[in-house]
Amino acid sequence: MATQEQLNKLFEVANEAKKRAYCKYSNFRVGAALLCEDGTIISGCNVENGSYGLTICAERTAYTKAISEGHTKFKTIVVTTDVEDRFITPCGACRQFGIEFGNFDVYCVKPDLKSFFKSTTSDLLPGSFTPADLDAPRTNN
Template sequence: MENNKELEQLIDAACDAKTKAYCPYSNFRVGAALLGEDGKIYTGCNVENGSYGLTICAERTAYTKAVSEGCKKFKTLVVTTDVTDRFITPCGACRQFGVEFGNFDVYCVKPNKTDKFQTTSLNLLPGSFTPNDLEAPKTNQ
């Protein structure tokens, strides 16, 4: 990310989103902030459900909000939790969801807002299945 002020805004937005998490079952709050190429920040928090399979992660909430508002290209994703002794990265479903929209920076940030782990959406999911795979040559055999 080329702009530290922009990254600080994303971290603050992710931390704010985390405060809105609905997680009565796991008590594991997650906040995400996604910077679209349109310059807007889209936030998300995890929303749990008594039927666990219906739970939605913070990252997928942010992606869905962005797409529903017309943004499908992203620059940066920031994810934060309350865990202090390690970096928490997006789950497998969120990793696959993210690479659908290309390769962009991903920051995992501890609650103190200063400890950061930086990677990219494609590095989080080596060998990922992307929309390009749908265009690959095929056989009917």
């Protein structure tokens, strides 16, 4: 769980990351800020591709950057867009990607950086498939 000071910083970092989004096809900017267990903050933005299936979301950009820098334990992720009238939550792929690393807070923030929706990775993806499922007893019938 992030402190209020950390949350304020995460909101700002996510907003700044959103400004770097490469979204020339959808014009839908998304920024993310990921708080690692040790207090490190990693940002991410969406990066689109002309072959739409190769597009990577802001959340997965942040996760991938964090993991490549040796971080695998997270406290909070913040996601923001330019949509003012509703909260935009992570897509299904980002929900599954996040739950891989445990249950932690997810904040979806409106552009004013004041209004937010708070959830957790497990609440956003009930019945999720996690690494623990790989250790479950199996039958070969």
